[in-house]
Amino acid sequence: MTTRLTRWLTTLDNFEAKMAQLPAVRRYGRLTRATGLVLEATGLQLPLGATCVIERQNGSKTHEVESEVVGFNGQRLFLMPLEEVEGVLPGARVYAKNISAEGLQSGKQLPLGPALLGRVLDGSGKPLDGLPSPDTTETGALITPPFNPLQHIRLVHRLNMCWTPACAQSMPCLPSGAGSVWGCLPGPALVKVCCWG
Template identity: 95%
Template sequence: MTTRLTRWLTTLDNFEAKMAQLPAVRRYGRLTRATGLVLEATGLQLPLGATCVIERQNGTETHEVESEVVGFNGQRLFLMPLEEVEGVLPGARVYAKNISAEGLQSGKQLPLGPALLGRVLDGSGKPLDGLPSPDTTETGALITPPFNPLQRTPIEHVLDTGVRPINALLTVGRGQRMGLFAGSGVGKSVLLGMMARYTRADVIVVGLMVNVGAK
């Protein structure tokens, strides 16, 4: 009973923290034009790189299409959708995302914390494994200031990848960047899977990044 009560209290605290971050007034614009992959909207003033959501009607249900501000011309914003836009109507509402309680745009934020362990998420932090969204109030900015390479810690320790040929012939250091290049169907994904499974590390993050429309 005590454990269940603690979970409820933690959930309520997280919900209260998220509610405190919401702005008192939510402004919106309207979609005015769609040309190819670029959408135009008016009624909002947002910086380049800001994230927006566009309302999309699907029968009696309303869904949100996430998009990014890639340009502007006067009062018009140029948006690049990050999802399918089928079903979006002229005049659809466009909302700014990641607005603080003070009404400031904070840029794209992604969830952080131990709740992400064992989860499969897309590029926006939304779950792909059929489970609820990660229960966390911690977030981090997608775009951060560049790091001074001269301040990086020197690579001094060997990283055990669990793959003996790599450990013996192509030794990898902790913090090292490495590239894996090969033709199609020769086992790149299999090798990466072996390294992810057997590498001695506290947390392993696997990211899949491809060109739009490639896969």
């Protein structure tokens, strides 16, 4: 090979390496209207329940305000913010969050794993306990298809589930076994007992 061809190939390899480091392409929309708590955006086509991010400028810094698509009318999306929107300007950029490789919204993803034990998180999976974000690589969808209860494993070992006085009054009449997940949740003037799975 000639020296000139070698230089061209080296230059192309450098460009290819730089292109691999570029961030993913995002499609942006614009915030067009705010009526009460509902915000309107145009320029995006997203399904109901999709998560969006609205960019809020604070001086030279950009803050992200998470929101959810709760409706649409023609080309307008109706967004419900999940955070404080004070300072959001008309025309603010809006983009979709959690876009998969196919370009489809993959839904609300929350972290999973043992790193979450003992942690306090908000509804978006962000820490409220003052500690750094949990180091988890595994995520799970917030909305999943329901399981078939007839395919659930049979409960064969009975468990004693009385661990607090409030639950002790309500739990003895409820059969439970290994594999059941229960929660004793305080409510206004009563204790609510729930079974998950």
